[in-house]
Amino acid sequence: MDYAGSGSLLIILLISLFIGMALSLQLSAELSRVGLKMYTGKVVGISIIREIGPVLTAVVFAGRVGSGMASELGSMVLGHQVDTLRVFGVDPIKKLIVPRVLSAIVMLPALTIIGDAASLMGAYYIAVFVSHQSGAFYWSSIREVLVYENVLAGSIKPFIFGYLIACISCHMGLSTKGGAIGLRRTTTKAVVISFIIIIIADFLLTRILLYLLGFTV
Amino acid sequence: MITFDRVSFSYGSRPVLNGMSFSIEETERVAILGGSGEGKTTILKLILGLLKPDSGRIWIDGIDITEKKEEELREIRTKFSIVFQEGALFDSLTVKENVAFPLREYTQMSEEEIDQKVRELLRRVGLEEAIDLMPEELSGGMHRRVAIMRSLAAFEPRMFLYDEPTSGLDPVNANIICELILNLSSKGTGFIVVTHKVFDAFKLADRFMFLKSGTILLDGDRERILQSDLSEIKIFLKELHFPQFQGGTRNV
Numbered sequence: 001m002d003y004a005g006s007g008s009l010l011i012i013l014l015i016s017l018f019i020g021m022a023l024s025l026q027l028s029a030e031l032s033r034v035g036l037k038m039y040t041g042k043v044v045g046i047s048i049i050r051e052i053g054p055v056l057t058a059v060v061f062a063g064r065v066g067s068g069m070a071s072e073l074g075s076m077v078l079g080h081q082v083d084t085l086r087v088f089g090v091d092p093i094k095k096l097i098v099p100r101v102l103s104a105i106v107m108l109p110a111l112t113i114i115g116d117a118a119s120l121m122g123a124y125y126i127a128v129f130v131s132h133q134s135g136a137f138y139w140s141s142i143r144e145v146l147v148y149e150n151v152l153a154g155s156i157k158p159f160i161f162g163y164l165i166a167c168i169s170c171h172m173g174l175s176t177k178g179g180a181i182g183l184r185r186t187t188t189k190a191v192v193i194s195f196i197i198i199i200i201a202d203f204l205l206t207r208i209l210l211y212l213l214g215f216t217v
Numbered sequence: 218m219i220t221f222d223r224v225s226f227s228y229g230s231r232p233v234l235n236g237m238s239f240s241i242e243e244t245e246r247v248a249i250l251g252g253s254g255e256g257k258t259t260i261l262k263l264i265l266g267l268l269k270p271d272s273g274r275i276w277i278d279g280i281d282i283t284e285k286k287e288e289e290l291r292e293i294r295t296k297f298s299i300v301f302q303e304g305a306l307f308d309s310l311t312v313k314e315n316v317a318f319p320l321r322e323y324t325q326m327s328e329e330e331i332d333q334k335v336r337e338l339l340r341r342v343g344l345e346e347a348i349d350l351m352p353e354e355l356s357g358g359m360h361r362r363v364a365i366m367r368s369l370a371a372f373e374p375r376m377f378l379y380d381e382p383t384s385g386l387d388p389v390n391a392n393i394i395c396e397l398i399l400n401l402s403s404k405g406t407g408f409i410v411v412t413h414k415v416f417d418a419f420k421l422a423d424r425f426m427f428l429k430s431g432t433i434l435l436d437g438d439r440e441r442i443l444q445s446d447l448s449e450i451k452i453f454l455k456e457l458h459f460p461q462f463q464g465g466t467r468n469v
Contacts, residue, residue: 080301080380081308083267087299088319088371089291177228 008064008107012057012115019056020119023047024126028133037133041141044123049145049154053116055202058161061108062194066169069100070190073173074183082174092174101166108162109155116154149213157205164201165194218243218296218376218407219264224273225431226259233259235431236273241424243376244407248418251428252453257411258302261378264409265297266290295323298374302381304364306352312339312363313348319371338366342397358390365397377401377408383417395420415442415454427453 031037076082085092128135172190219241226234233256249257262268274283306315316335339345342362383391425442427435429449
C-alpha cells in the first residue's frame, strides 16, 4: 500500500500538474482563435476527469508500481523464495498476489483523484495567470462538469486499471525464468503489456460507459 | 522413502531428466553431483512436488505424489527440510521473522514461545546476535545457517534436502556448513545434498549419484567414483583442481 500509494504520490502530482498546464495552454490558444476561450475550464475538466486523469495515472502507476511488482516477484521466483513459501504450505497467490491486487485496486483510484485535482490546479494557473481568464468562471465551469455521469465515468476506470495492472505484473513476475536477462524481459513485458491493455481497456470502457450513461456519439 | 520410476522432465523444449529411476532410503546420505543444468535441483523440486514430471512416477513413503494437488502435498513436504541455493531467505523479513515464519504457519505457539524458539535455533548456529538483521546484511555463510535453522524450525524432518549448500562460500564457511549438516544428521536422519563441489560431497555423503545428460551416469560409493574410468567424471574432478583425486586416493 505504502509503496503503491504514497510512494507514487509525488510523481503523479508532478506529471498531472504539468499535463494540466500543457492542456490548458493548448486549449486556451486554440479556443481563443475562435472566440471560445471561456470554455477552456469546461473542456479541460471533461478531458481530465473522464479520460486523461485515469489513463495518465494508470500509465504512471504501471511504469512505477507494476514494474516493481513484476521485478520483485521475479526475483523471488529466481531466488527460490516462492518455492520456499510452497514448501511451508503457504499459497503464493494468497500471500503475494492478493495483497498486491488489493493495494492496486485501492490506491490507483485514490491517486487518480489526487492527480485530477493537481491537473485542474495546473490548468487553473494557466487559464487565470497566463490566459487571463476569470478564476471564478473557471471553477464554475469545473463545477458544471463535476456531474454524476462524468465523475462515475472517471472513477470506475481506475479500479479496473488497477486490477489489470496488478494481475498482469504479478503474472509476469511469477512466470520469470532465466536469471537477470529473464528478469529484465519480464519487467519490460509487464510494463508494455500493461500500457497496451490500459489503452484498449480505456477505449472499451469509454464505449460501454457512454452507452450506459445515455450519451449519444 | 523416495523412489523415482522412469521420470522424465523438461523445461519447455529442453529435456533435463530422461527416464531416471532410483531409490533413496531415509537414513542414506546421498550426494547428487553433476555440472550446471544437469537437473540436480530439478530432482529436489520433483521430490517435493514443486514440479510435475512429464512422465514416470515419483513415490514418497509408498505414496504416489505424481498427480497430487498442492494441498495434498502439504503433508508430504513436512517429511522434508529443504534449504535452497543461497538460502532463499525472504528479503523483506528480518532474520527473526524468517525463522519464525514456519512456526507461525505450522504451530499455535504464542509470540513469546516463538521468540524463545527462534533464539534457541539461532544460538545453535551462533547467530543470536543477528536476530534483528535483514538478510541483505548477512554474509553468505550466515545466510545458509539461518536458512538451515528456518527449515527445521516447525517440525522434525525425516530427511534433509540441501541445494548447493556450500556454493559461493569460502573454505572456512563451507566447512562450517558441512559440519552443521553432519551435526544435524548425527541421529541418523539422512539427507540429499546437491552440489558440484566434489570435495564437500566427499566430506558429507556415503552414496554418490553423478548426473549427465538427464541420466545417472554413476550411482555408488566413493570407491566407485574414484575408480571410475568414465571420462565425464574424470574431467569433472579435474576441473575442480582437486589434486587428491588425480591419483585415485581417498584422503578426504
